[in-house]
Amino acid sequence: MADVLFTNVRIFDGSGDAPFTGELLVQGNRIVRVSRTGYGVRPPPVLGAQVIDGAGAFLMPGMVEAHTHFSWNDQPTLDAIQRMPPEEHILWCAEVAERYLDMGWTSCVGAAAAKPRLDVVIRNAINNGTIVGPRYLAASQEITVPGGLGDTTQPHLPQSEFAFGAIVSGAEEMRKCVRMFVKYGVDSIKLNLSGESITGMPGDMCQFTEVEIATAVEEAKSWGKRVAAHARSCNSIKRCVKHGIEVIYHASFTDTETLDLLEAHKKEHFIAPGLAWLINTSHHASEWGLTPEITRRMGYHRELDAAIESMQALRKRGVRILPGGDYGFAWTPHGTNAKDLEYFVKYVGMSTMEALLSATAWGGPMMRMGSDQLGKLKDGYLADLLLVDGDPLADITVLQDRSRLLAVMKDGVFHRAPEARVARSTRWAA
């Protein structure tokens, strides 16, 4: 693997400081030197290194998607996702994994798979080089209750093969289910703690008993696994804090008590609200029969308002809010994930700097790799980085445009190397 020296780049290092003009040297899979230079000054050559003259392009850490479902297949219903035959489904996941890397997401946190082993198989195939994709943490299926979110079986077709999630009732079934997913090799266990209006049980309702949740967490933690929860309702968020469920997806409905709780425990939790799902389900899904009148009746408009208010409050309280969430439905197709950063700026009140940090600096701990490995451009960090034509701090939407991502590097290897001519013609957006 040749060393790579980026010169004439504007470096956003993920520390929260303003970007600076400099150069960055990658050796093997690590960043070994980050230095400031005057713009236009050619640094001394490094023996044998491939030199990339960024011509003022923006160099930033690779982004981390906090709530990924490779196996959601851009279809409009849970059934349409789940009924894809396994052979096609695994190929789909492989294709989508590459798409994430292509769009600058060098790490993704699996948030549930549509079949028991899809995530595990894809993670392993990425890690052993069989397929191309981001760093990945593999999730279980969504664990749910009979009649709850993810139980897509019919009374006359009760077989588990027809279920979107893994359906359990009672503590011992929960224990058995968690152990099964641990046996399969998942990194995290996903619990559906609240409902989801599109599937019948509204998002502000809860499923599972306390003892079922406690059993799942006890069992997962005894194997060193993370627990993540679909938690839209106020009560389900409180249960996440109470039971030490680290990753909270959605967190739409909050009250003062919930906000206080999350603030008091902010170092122990990550929130990925998945605003794109709420926004697009509410307003942009008519083509699939979900007109705004229907989604208003379903409660999505009310939930969107509540979620925006909750995220604004949580941001002010310093709770970590991360991008990602339920891309992979027809109206939230895979690859458009950087929309989340635009929504953070537009609706949650984040500065573009905060939005960028939420996609980078928090990625290390979100990927369970500590905060000294991933998510920053610093000496010794893993070389996951993006070269961007434009300035995401001035316009966060440039990250949605593949043609503006001049280069994507993961683990010291270019997934997409910059075309020298393109890189040279890039102007410095001051």
Ligand SMILES: [Zn+2]
């Ligand atoms: Zn999800």
